[in-house]
Amino acid sequence: MIGPTAYFDPTTTDGLDAPLRGLVERRARALGSAYRLFYAEPVQFVRGEGSHLFDADGTDYLDVYNNVPSVGHAHPRVAEAIARQVATLTTHTRYLDAALIDYAEDLLGTFPAHLDNVMFTCTGSEANDLALRIAKTATGATGVIVTANAYHGVTTETAAISPSLGGPGSLADWVRFVPAPRPGVDFAAAVRASIAELEGSGIRPAALIVDTIFASDGVLPDAPGLADAVAAVHAAGGLFLADEVQPGFGRLGTGLWGFDRHQLAPDLVTLGKPMGNGYPVAAVVARSGLVDAFGRHARYFNTFGGSNVAIAAAQATLDVVRDEGLVEHAREIGDYLLERLRALQAERGSIRDVRGSGLFIGVELDTEEQALAAVNGLKLRRILLGETGKDNTVLKIRPPLVFDRSDADRLMEGLAEVVE
C-alpha cells in the first residue's frame, strides 16, 4: 500500500491545469471522499503493454508498481481468451462446466497433495473472508492472529484483520496483532503469547493468517520463526492460512507459492490479484476436510465466482506463466535487481536495507520523507513505484513479471538519481 503522503491532496486542485482539474473535481463529486488518487499530479493512462503504461500523449511510464497485470498489461493470450468466452457464454457454477473442472485440477496440481479442494470467489477480500468463515466453522473457534501492519481485505471481516487500513473494525475482540517476523523479532514467541492471551479471554484461536511475503509489513522474505509459530497455532487447535494474494503465482521466483519458501504446509491458502491478470477472479484452496465441515453448515455460491469467463482468464494466465517461464524469469531479474540495489546501498547512506525474493523487493530508507521524495522523484522520471511498511519507509518493487533487464536498468538509473 502506497503511503498516504504520496496520494493526491484534494484541497490542492488549484495547482493543476484546467482539464486535469476538471476531471479531478468531477471525480471527487461523483465518487466521494473515501477514494484516493495517486500522486500530487494524478496520472491517466490509456494503454498498457508488458511492463509499460502509456498516457494520452503516448508517453511511456515504466510500471514497477502493478502486480495485478502479472503476465503483462493487456497480454494478448489472456485478452483473447476473455474476448472469445465473453462472446460465447458467461454462466455460473450451478451448471456443469468442463473448463472449470480442468482448471480446478490444473491449479490444485500446483499445491501439496493435502490441499485438495478449491472454491472460487471474485476478489482476494472475498477469498480471505470465505477462508475465515471456513476456519471458524471447522474449528468452532473465533480467534485470529495477524501481523501488526497486515492487509487482508476490505470486507467487514477482513478489514477487521487489516490494521494497515486504519479505521473502525480493527479493534474486534477476536483479533490479536503480532509484530511481523524479521531479524530481532521472536515471532513464534509473540504468536504463543497471543494464543495464551486469547485463551485467557476465553477465545480459542481459529487461525494464524499471514501474507507469505509480508508486503504491507514492509516486504519481509525471511520470516524467521514462522514455522514454529505455525506449529504453536496447530498445537492450540487453530489453522494456518497462507495469504498468497500478493506473493502467489510465481512472483517470488522460487515456485508458484510463497509458503513453499518456508517449507510450510498451510491448511488454507487464498489467491487473488494476478490470478486472471486483471479479471476479477480469486480462490480459496483448502483441505477437503475443512470444506466438508463448512459444507455441513452452509452451501456456497458466488454469482460471478468461477464463471466461464473467470475460468478462461485464469487458465490463460496460468498457461502464460508456465509457457513464458515467468517464475524463472522473476528469479533471474529479481536476483539482478537485488545485486544492483545492494551495490547502490553500499554507496548511499539512506538505504538501510535491501531485501526480497524474485520480483517482490523492498528497499528500506531511513525516513518516510526520503521514501516519499523517491516515489515522487521517480514519477517525474516516468517510473511508477509505491512505498510500504508501517512507517512508509520501504520502496516496494513489484512490477509485472515480464519486467526485463532493460526495465531493471531504467529503474536503477532512476533510483540512483532520487535516493540520497
Add this chain to the structure above:
Amino acid sequence: MIGPTAYFDPTTTDGLDAPLRGLVERRARALGSAYRLFYAEPVQFVRGEGSHLFDADGTDYLDVYNNVPSVGHAHPRVAEAIARQVATLTTHTRYLDAALIDYAEDLLGTFPAHLDNVMFTCTGSEANDLALRIAKTATGATGVIVTANAYHGVTTETAAISPSLGGPGSLADWVRFVPAPRPGVDFAAAVRASIAELEGSGIRPAALIVDTIFASDGVLPDAPGLADAVAAVHAAGGLFLADEVQPGFGRLGTGLWGFDRHQLAPDLVTLGKPMGNGYPVAAVVARSGLVDAFGRHARYFNTFGGSNVAIAAAQATLDVVRDEGLVEHAREIGDYLLERLRALQAERGSIRDVRGSGLFIGVELDTEEQALAAVNGLKLRRILLGETGKDNTVLKIRPPLVFDRSDADRLMEGLAEVVE
C-alpha cells in the same frame, strides 16, 4: 434461490451416463462438498444467445432463470466493449480514468438527487458489505433489521443477515428478523417492534435493509407498510438500505430501480448482478454525507472494483438497456405473462397466487413438492426456472430482459403441462 430439493444429489451418480458421471465426480473431488449443481441430471451449456442457452448437441434451452445476463446472453455490444478494453488497458481507481467518471455521472443521473456518490465493488456481496460498513460508521450504531428469509450476500457480514443461507452467522446478536411485507402482515409494526427490542438490548439500529422485490422471501411486489417501516427506522436514527442487486437495472419494468415503485428515498442503494451483464461489477450509491463520515475513518480501495474493463462492461450494459428500451419491454412482456398466468390460475387449483412486476414474477403453488415437480418437469421440456420463498413453493420467473412474446408463449405452454 432454487430450493435445495432441485439440486443434484451427489450420492446418486449411479444414474448418470458415464461421461456425465465422470465430470460430476471430478468436480466433486476438486470443488468439494459446499458447492451445489442444479437438477437431478446436471446440465452443461456451451453457448448462450438472448434468452436461450445451448448444450453441446446444440439443443436450445429457454432461460427463465438467469437475471445476470440481463441484456441477453453474450450480448455483442457488451462482449465487444469488454474485448476492446481488455486488449488495451486494465488498471484501477488510483489512476484517473475519464470513462469511470463519465459512467459514475451517468449512473448517478438515474437516481434521486440526494444520492450523489457511487463506490465500486466487484460483487453484490461486497456492495452490501461496504454499505453496512458505511451505515454502521455513519450512525455509530450496529443493529440491522432484515426480512425473515432475506439473502444479501456471502461475506461473513452479509451471510449474517441472510437467513435464507442457513448456517452459522445468522444468529449474530446485532441482527433482527421481521416477516416480509405481504397482505396480512403489519410490516411497519414488526419493524417498530424490532427497533424496540434492539434498543432494549442496548443496540441502536444502524439500518433496515430490504431487497425491494423480496426475491428470496417469495417475490413480493406490493410491500405494504414498507414506507412506514422506513419512517420508523429513520426516526430511530437508522438508515434505509435498498438492495437493488436483483430488482435493479430495469427488471421491474417501472423504471431502473425497485425502490421507485414505493416512492421511497433510500439512504444507501446497492447494485450488482446485471450491472455488467456477467462481468463482476457492483456498486454502492449513497448520500455523500454518509460517504464523508466513512471516509473520515477509512479510505477505500477495491483492486478490481471500477477497473477500466468493469466500467466498459457496465457502460455498455446501461447503454443497451436504454437503447433497446428494455425497461418498457420488461413491463410489456411482464404484463402479458401476468395476464396469461392469472388465466392459468383460474384453471388450476394448485396455483395459490400470481404476483410480480415486469420480468420478476412469482407463481405460488400449494406445496414444495408441486413446485419441485414443476421445476423438474420444465427442465425436461428444456425450460430453466427456479423456485423461491421460505418453503420453496414459489416458481420464480426471472429471465434475461430480452425475453420476448414467443419465449413467454413457450414458457406458458410448458407451465400448462407441468402445473396440476
